Amino acid sequence: xxxxxxxxWIPAENPELEARIVSLGSYLLSAAxxxxxxxxxxxxxxxxxxxxxxxxxxxxxxxxxxxTTTSGIAILACVLVSVLLVRLALVELRGSTRALWWPACxxxxxxxxxxxxIQCWQYTDLGFGTEEGGYASVYLGWTxxxxxFTFGAMLWLETILATARRAPAKAPEVEKSVASFSVFWAxxxxxxxxAFILLYGVK
Amino acid sequence: MRRLxxxxxxxxxxxxxAGFFLGAWxxxxxxxxxxxxxxxxxxxxxxxMGFLFAxxxxxxxxxxxxxxxxxxxxxxxxxxxxxxxxxxxxxxxSTDHKVIGIQYFFGVGAFFLIGGLNAMLIRTELxxxxxxxxxxxxxxxxxxxxxxxxxxxxxxxxxxxxxxYFVPLMIGARRMAFPRIEAMTFWLTPLAGLxxxxxxxxxxxxxxxxxxxxxADQARAGMDAYIFAFMLIGISLCLNGLNLMATILTMxxxxxxxxxxxxxxxxxxSTSILMVLASPVLLAALxxxxxxxxxxxxxxxxxxxxxxxxxxxxxWFFGHPEVYxxxxxxxxxxLEILPVFTRKPLWGYKLAVAGMLGVAFLSFFVWQHHxxxxxxxxxxxxxxxxxxxMISVPTGIIFLNGIGTLWLAKMRYTVPMLFSLAFFFxFLIGGLxxxxxxxxxxxxxxxxxxxxxxxxxxxxMGGLVFAFFAATYYWLxxxxxxxxNEKLGKIHFWTMFxxxxxxxxxxxxxxxxxxxxxVSTYAPHLQVINDLVSSAAFCLGISMLIFVGNLIYSxxxxxxxxxxxxxxxxxxxxxVPTPVPLHNFDEIPEITGDPYDYGVPGAPPVARLxxxxxxxxxx
Numbered sequence: 075x076x077x078x079x080x081x082x083w084i085p086a087e088n089p090e091l092e093a094r095i096v097s098l099g100s101y102l103l104s105a106a107x108x109x110x111x112x113x114x115x116x117x118x119x120x121x122x123x124x125x126x127x128x129x130x131x132x133x134x135x136x137x138x139x140x141x142t143t144t145s146g147i148a149i150l151a152c153v154l155v156s157v158l159l160v161r162l163a164l165v166e167l168r169g170s171t172r173a174l175w176w177p178a179c180x181x182x183x184x185x186x187x188x189x190x191x192i193q194c195w196q197y198t199d200l201g202f203g204t205e206e207g208g209y210a211s212v213y214l215g216w217t218x219x220x221x222x223f224t225f226g227a228m229l230w231l232e233t234i235l236a237t238a239r240r241a242p243a244k245a246p247e248v249e250k251s252v253a254s255f256s257v258f259w260a261x262x263x264x265x266x267x268x269a270f271i272l273l274y275g276v277k
Numbered sequence: 278m279r280r281l282x283x284x285x286x287x288x289x290x291x292x293x294x295a296g297f298f299l300g301a302w303x304x305x306x307x308x309x310x311x312x313x314x315x316x317x318x319x320x321x322x323x324x325x326m327g328f329l330f331a332x333x334x335x336x337x338x339x340x341x342x343x344x345x346x347x348x349x350x351x352x353x354x355x356x357x358x359x360x361x362x363x364x365x366x367x368x369x370x371s372t373d374h375k376v377i378g379i380q381y382f383f384g385v386g387a388f389f390l391i392g393g394l395n396a397m398l399i400r401t402e403l404x405x406x407x408x409x410x411x412x413x414x415x416x417x418x419x420x421x422x423x424x425x426x427x428x429x430x431x432x433x434x435x436x437x438x439x440x441x442y443f444v445p446l447m448i449g450a451r452r453m454a455f456p457r458i459e460a461m462t463f464w465l466t467p468l469a470g471l472x473x474x475x476x477x478x479x480x481x482x483x484x485x486x487x488x489x490x491x492x493a494d495q496a497r498a499g500m501d502a503y504i505f506a507f508m509l510i511g512i513s514l515c516l517n518g519l520n521l522m523a524t525i526l527t528m529x530x531x532x533x534x535x536x537x538x539x540x541x542x543x544x545x546x547s548t549s550i551l552m553v554l555a556s557p558v559l560l561a562a563l564x565x566x567x568x569x570x571x572x573x574x575x576x577x578x579x580x581x582x583x584x585x586x587x588x589x590x591x592x593w594f595f596g597h598p599e600v601y602x603x604x605x606x607x608x609x610x611x612l613e614i615l616p617v618f619t620r621k622p623l624w625g626y627k628l629a630v631a632g633m634l635g636v637a638f639l640s641f642f643v644w645q646h647h648x649x650x651x652x653x654x655x656x657x658x659x660x661x662x663x664x665x666x667m668i669s670v671p672t673g674i675i676f677l678n679g680i681g682t683l684w685l686a687k688m689r690y691t692v693p694m695l696f697s698l699a700f701f702f703x704f705l706i707g708g709l710x711x712x713x714x715x716x717x718x719x720x721x722x723x724x725x726x727x728x729x730x731x732x733x734x735x736x737x738m739g740g741l742v743f744a745f746f747a748a749t750y751y752w753l754x755x756x757x758x759x760x761x762n763e764k765l766g767k768i769h770f771w772t773m774f775x776x777x778x779x780x781x782x783x784x785x786x787x788x789x790x791x792x793x794x795x796v797s798t799y800a801p802h803l804q805v806i807n808d809l810v811s812s813a814a815f816c817l818g819i820s821m822l823i824f825v826g827n828l829i830y831s832x833x834x835x836x837x838x839x840x841x842x843x844x845x846x847x848x849x850x851x852x853v854p855t856p857v858p859l860h861n862f863d864e865i866p867e868i869t870g871d872p873y874d875y876g877v878p879g880a881p882p883v884a885r886l887x888x889x890x891x892x893x894x895x896x
Binding site: 091092094095098099102103105106107109110111112113114116117120121124125126127129130131203204205206207208209210211212214215218219229232233236237239240241 | 345348349350351352353354454455515519522523526527528553554555556557558560561562564565568569572573574575576579580581582583584586587590591
């Protein structure tokens with residue numbers, strides 16, 4: 075492991091190219107995320123259709139574990155409003171004033187974190203155990219990993235906000251960062267809509 | 278942190294080990310000693326938390342969290358990147374795609390040899406019809422370790438070293454799209470290998486490389502190591518595919534149109550699509566298995582409302598595209614090499630591209646043929662039989678491209694060319710035997726036998742591994758700046774080719790004679806065939822040692838400098854100096870010609886480069 079102290083510098087690419095790379099990366103990440111959650115969608119439909127030993131809904135055949143729809147609605151609302159706020163911030167950044175983009179993004183961040191907090195709180199008073207049927211398994215898996223993905227997305231949004239706070243002059247770069255983020259966050263918004271319909275509606 | 282401690286492999290190991298014990302303690306506290314597997318005293322929560330914290334420690338020890346944390350604090354995106362020279366850079370996080378390519382080559386290669394050693398132990402056991410060297414449980418673990426290690430490592434066998442090293446050079450870019458992610462995809466791979474090997478300390482795992490439930494739900498803690506290791510590989514595959522795709526789609530040099538893109542890059546691109554879309558499904562399937570073992574969910578347990586078939590479906594939705602994740606880069610390599618040594622244009626370039634994309638597309642519609650014998654609804658069988666047989670059409674087209682290029686050619690029988698020709702021979706046998714397995718009646722009689730084993734070794738080892746060696750002998754002079762000994766290379770080729778076929782061809786017969794897979798005992802009348810196979814397998818192992826010997830001799834002792842373009846190739850990667858400068862190109866080149874215009878009168882040079890990296894002579 076001998077080390078030579080010589081160092082060199084890789085020439086920087088132009089900002090336009092960097093923005094295109096991040097933009098394409100966010101689409102690809104969204105595609106990967108979609109396929110990840112399609113697995114849980116498949117698990118929901120497959121296990122529900124099979125209904126092994128009549129235990130899809132709960133520990134006794136023909137019985138379904140209770141679901142706390144109120145907190146489900148609260149999480150859905152937080153995520154969807156957050157997605158809309160990011161879109162609003164993007165419109166602002168593309169407009170002439172750009173006055174509201176930062177508060178809109180900060181609001182989106184807070185709502186995203188609120189969705190994470192509500193989901194964590196819901197786990198403490200779920201009303202059923204993880205072992206109580208196929209539904210309980212899919213519920214825990216889907217919502218659990220959605221929460222982790224949401225938290226990751228919020229870290230990304232925080233990075234954008236913190237960078238913009240330090241270098242407010244770079245508005246075009248911020249716009250491209252927010253645009254890339256909004257693609258991923260909107261994808262998670264669609265995943266949450268599907269989760270709500272299936273986990274709280276169809277069951 | 279980098280200023281306080283010099284982050285490298287040593288710190289990664291130290292932080293990883295500390296992380297494991299911290300995680301195990303945290304897991305034990307969370308689970309409060311709850312035993313989810315009746316009759317055992319194992320704590321799967323502690324094991325998984327140990328692995329998770331070890332991964333965090335490993336990555337922190339390499340410095341992967343420095344940049345994200347600085348970005349969270351609002352520091353701007355960090356290019357340019359400081360890079361050190363010298364051998365130390367291979368033992369720490371580097372964002373230079375060329376360093377990462379070499380890290381992959383040696384890192385993955387080491388685990389490939391370990392997987393090969395497992396194969397030698399398997400063949401040792403199979404020298405006699407009865408249990409001799411290993412008890413049945415240990416034998417199963419050996420089979421599982423061999424299969425999982427090989428699948429995990431061969432997933433990165435071509436894209437890791439050659440994809441990362443050469444894609445930017447071949448498309449005229451200075452770097453990959455996401456260099457830090459690229460570095461992480463490599464460093465997750467050896468960690469996955471180490472985690473998988475730790476299964477030995479946790480009583481192994483009985484499921485083979487597929488990890489089928491419900492056996493996986495009932496297995497001891499070695500299964501945790503399997504699940505976690507494969508998850509790391511799933512993440513690595515997905516991120517590697519994302520990075521390669523983003524690089525190819527956004528960073529091509531001016532003039533690098535889609536019809537000028539080297540065929541190897543097309544192979545990488547079509548593979549990357551599979552990696553981005555199929556790997557998340559594997560990850561989800563394994564996470565469900567992890568939840569079954571730790572949080573007491575019942576995804577795969579019929580007794581609690583789940584189904585083992587759910588795992589089989591999810592696993593093979595990844596598993597069959599995985600076969601093409603292995604094969605497509607191999608196709609790309611041999612089609613890249615053939616025109617160079619036949620001095621002819623690649624025959625049917627656009628057909629080859631269509632074939633690769635066709636294989637990638639169809640690979641998502643065939644997974645249920647792996648469930649033909651698992652009780653799949655019989656009305657679904659014809660559809661999946663048809664889609665599986667259909668995939669042989671684009672594969673056949675790629676084959677035709679190779680044959681068309683070879684037609685009436687004056688070949689140069691160099692070592693890379695020999696391996697490329699062997700690829701076609703082996704893959705033909707693998708492909709033809711695959712048709713039997715796509716056909717329902719013949720599949721149900723051969724699925725659990727050595728016929729299947731012989732088939733996938735012909736496609737994966739006969740295809741991918743031969744393509745890997747073709748690429749190694751072709752590109753290693755550019756990567757290392759040193760020439761590999763050709764005589765030893767030819768000895769390596771002939772011993773490998775002969776003993777590969779002597780090892781695996783008789784196994785088709787063993788399969789027809791009803792020798793079952795994954796069982797350490799067999800009928801006495803099969804001993805002759807098994808002894809022949811074992812002897813050939815040991816010789817195949819020796820052929821690998823010849824390669825390792827060649828590598829050590831050529832790179833450590835002989836050290837003969839390589840020319841800039843020893844094969845007289847038109848490939849853009851050969852037009853830059855050897856060794857390749859850190860920034861690849863002084864200026865982004867302008868692509869002016871097709872990469873396979875060999876022997877075409879008046880063909881323009883492949884690119885316009887600045888004098889420092891002017892094109893070398895290409896006939």
